[in-house]
Amino acid sequence: MTNSIFRTFLTLLLLIAVTSAHAGPANPGKKAIRVLLVGGGSSHDFDKWYKGADVETLQKDGLATVEYTSDPTTILAKIKDIDVLLLANNQPIADDATRKAIFAFVDAGKGLVLAHPALWYNWKDWPEYNQKLVGGGSKGHDKYGPFDVTITNKKHPVTKNVPETFHLDDELYYQIPDESGSPIEVLATAKAATSDKVFPSIFIVKYPKGRVVGIALGHDAASHTIAPYQTILRNAISWAAGH
Numbered sequence: 001m002t003n004s005i006f007r008t009f010l011t012l013l014l015l016i017a018v019t020s021a022h023a024g025p026a027n028p029g030k031k032a033i034r035v036l037l038v039g040g041g042s043s044h045d046f047d048k049w050y051k052g053a054d055v056e057t058l059q060k061d062g063l064a065t066v067e068y069t070s071d072p073t074t075i076l077a078k079i080k081d082i083d084v085l086l087l088a089n090n091q092p093i094a095d096d097a098t099r100k101a102i103f104a105f106v107d108a109g110k111g112l113v114l115a116h117p118a119l120w121y122n123w124k125d126w127p128e129y130n131q132k133l134v135g136g137g138s139k140g141h142d143k144y145g146p147f148d149v150t151i152t153n154k155k156h157p158v159t160k161n162v163p164e165t166f167h168l169d170d171e172l173y174y175q176i177p178d179e180s181g182s183p184i185e186v187l188a189t190a191k192a193a194t195s196d197k198v199f200p201s202i203f204i205v206k207y208p209k210g211r212v213v214g215i216a217l218g219h220d221a222a223s224h225t226i227a228p229y230q231t232i233l234r235n236a237i238s239w240a241a242g243h
């Protein structure tokens, strides 16, 4: 080997070493979680806070690879290649085949995370969605404003490294469990300053086979850009993926 070829070879080795040192995953030994994030619809800046901020939050340190779509009709083709479905859509999932595929996905033990608009009672012709996958839902919320979130189960992986209480501006969802639906396990509650009413804010839906997490927070920048929300979102995706 001539000197110049040898130097080139050494440089290449060094480059490979440097590149792999920087590509280390957040969860060593585990593959990045494949997530499909579905947004779109009215009342929210989905491109900014879901396609933008949340995708960045989840992809940080290689935790997940996230594909964002604002078109629910694309779920059907993509669902076979993902570990976690993250629904934040404020628009209907209208076709029967996609609805069945979502239930089959969760029945197969896969992860489902339901964020903010996805907890709403939006779709009158699909009651099984709220009853079985959400374990209830929201039909109203306080006017956007400040409130406190309190972690009520600090031992669950979804609330790991989240401060016991945090304050934010958001819509306080009136999340009501459905007595005839899947039971929920509340991990954090939200309480408005002006009322004594307390509502579930972060919760697990005890759907028999799948791993389902509900996150009521998430209207705009005031939630998506704060550390507690970002930690909860990352924890929820990890837990839903079985990591």
Ligand SMILES: [Zn+2]
Pocket (backbone or CB within 6 Å): 043, 044, 116, 117, 171, 218, 219
């Ligand atoms: Zn909202």
